[in-house]
Amino acid sequence: MFLDASGSAPMTNRTLEAFHAGLADGWADPARLHTESRRARQLLDASREAIAEALGARPEHTHLAHSPHAGLERATAGIFAARRGRDRIVASAVERDATMHAAHHVAAGDLTMVPVDARGHVDLDAFAAELAVPDVALAAVQHANHEIGTVQRLDRVAEATTAARVPLLVDATASIGHGPAPQHWDALVANPADWGGPAGLGIVALRPHTRWLPAWPEGDDWAPGGVLVPAVLAAAVALQERREVLDETSLRLHRMIARVRDAAAGWPGVDVVGDPDERLPHVLTFSCLYVDGEALLSRLDREGVAVGSGSACTTSTLEPSRVLAAVGALSHGNVRLGLHPGVTDADIDRLLDLLPRVIADLRDEAGAPEIA
Amino acid sequence: MTGDDAAAGSGGHVTVDATGMLCPLPIIELAKAARGLAAGTEVTVIATDVAARVDVPAWARMTGNEFVGEKKTDGAGMALTVRLR
Numbered sequence: 001m002f003l004d005a006s007g008s009a010p011m012t013n014r015t016l017e018a019f020h021a022g023l024a025d026g027w028a029d030p031a032r033l034h035t036e037s038r039r040a041r042q043l044l045d046a047s048r049e050a051i052a053e054a055l056g057a058r059p060e061h062t063h064l065a066h067s068p069h070a071g072l073e074r075a076t077a078g079i080f081a082a083r084r085g086r087d088r089i090v091a092s093a094v095e096r097d098a099t100m101h102a103a104h105h106v107a108a109g110d111l112t113m114v115p116v117d118a119r120g121h122v123d124l125d126a127f128a129a130e131l132a133v134p135d136v137a138l139a140a141v142q143h144a145n146h147e148i149g150t151v152q153r154l155d156r157v158a159e160a161t162t163a164a165r166v167p168l169l170v171d172a173t174a175s176i177g178h179g180p181a182p183q184h185w186d187a188l189v190a191n192p193a194d195w196g197g198p199a200g201l202g203i204v205a206l207r208p209h210t211r212w213l214p215a216w217p218e219g220d221d222w223a224p225g226g227v228l229v230p231a232v233l234a235a236a237v238a239l240q241e242r243r244e245v246l247d248e249t250s251l252r253l254h255r256m257i258a259r260v261r262d263a264a265a266g267w268p269g270v271d272v273v274g275d276p277d278e279r280l281p282h283v284l285t286f287s288c289l290y291v292d293g294e295a296l297l298s299r300l301d302r303e304g305v306a307v308g309s310g311s312a313c314t315t316s317t318l319e320p321s322r323v324l325a326a327v328g329a330l331s332h333g334n335v336r337l338g339l340h341p342g343v344t345d346a347d348i349d350r351l352l353d354l355l356p357r358v359i360a361d362l363r364d365e366a367g368a369p370e371i372a
Numbered sequence: 373m374t375g376d377d378a379a380a381g382s383g384g385h386v387t388v389d390a391t392g393m394l395c396p397l398p399i400i401e402l403a404k405a406a407r408g409l410a411a412g413t414e415v416t417v418i419a420t421d422v423a424a425r426v427d428v429p430a431w432a433r434m435t436g437n438e439f440v441g442e443k444k445t446d447g448a449g450m451a452l453t454v455r456l457r
Binding site: 165269291293311318319320328329331356368372 | 394395397399400403408421423425426427429431
């Protein structure tokens with residue numbers, strides 16, 4: 001069973017069929033002038049319009065990028081370039097690496113990270129205080145965190161950015177397709193793979209008033225070389241499919257995560273992270289004292305259970321998740337769950353049966369002390 | 373690799389050398405060293421694994437002990453101290 005769907009959810013049959021139909025009908029280069037290309041162009045435009053509508057954005061201000069990572073980079077660079085004379089970026093401490101790296105790069109290191117509380121909510125007073133200094137080009141605050149699930153209070157965040165007249169970049173790559181789209185943003189980035197569309201595509205929506213300049217050589221082209229038209233079609237169909245049953249799915253997954261949260265909180269030496277209420281319906285992370293995260297993932301994988309982790313030993317840099325560090329959570333023995341709509345109560349039963357045994361086994365093997 | 377955790381000083385201070393160990397080993401060694409020690413004893417973990425900076429304070433919170441602070445060491449590592457309760 002696949003419980004690591006945050007960021008890359010399995011595609012449904014309907015989405016796969018749309019992808020295949022897109023390959024059959026939308027294979028031509030949409031930039032050319034013949035009939036085949038016009039058909040591809042129509043598919044591309046209709047798909048982008050559908051995605052824009054779901055985001056509450058205008059199609060003409062909705063851009064496609066080669067990945068959510070590239071979308072975050074280009075949105076950051078493009079907006080920054082239009083804010084001459086203001087050269088600092090303010091971001092919450094739990095933004096994605098893509099946002100942090102882009103901000104660090106374009107602002108030449110002039111990046112201020114605003115701390116979050118133990119549940120992952122950005123410190124609004126500290127955030128407003130940073131914006132009060134008139135050198136801020138851009139503020140970046142995510143809608144919801146992809147690791148711990150905490151949803152930011154964007155209405156309050158936007159009050160501060162509006163008062164300071166600073167554009168607000170909202171990373172919604174973990175939230176679109178799982179609940180209502182956020183309303184408070186000047187630029188929004190979404191990830192189709194997170195809602196069950198294909199990987200290799202990012203969406204950037206801008207408000208009509210949001211100024212940007214091409215900080216790259218290709219002018220107003222946000223995806224040089226073009227995007228895969230069938231992927232955009234499949235992304236639009238996948239989002240449509242999610243939205244048709246959004247409330248029901250969201251409620252069901254929210255309850256499943258609540259079950260795991262409650263159970264895990266009762267296991268000895270387990271640190272359950274994030275806001276229990278103001279959160280994504282389908283995401284949960286918790287850390288297990290004295291457990292090696294990599295061993296835990298491997299053991300679960302051998303049992304046919306796929307989960308994620310933010311522990312240092314599971315990352316390419318051997319550094320623990322910056323998000324776990326920012327909220328003061330235990331970083332080793334970390335388990336990250338991302339449920340997709342196909343997960344059943346029986347899957348959760350099995351997980352809750354398996355996990356305490358695996359955790360206890362690994363502690364025994366490591367010679368860990370008893371937990372009082 | 374177990375450090376000098378047996379060498380409790382007269383001031384109630386124990387040092388655990390977890391240099392070179394990766395998570396979760398520094399925390400396991402910390403917990404082993406802390407077992408049976410009197411309340412008020414300070415335990416310092418010397419670690420090179422960056423995760424220890426996050427995990428020693430988290431361990432203290434989860435086990436009802438108190439994180440005192442972090443200092444740099446002469447070498448590449450850091451010294452993280454907790455006070456037992």
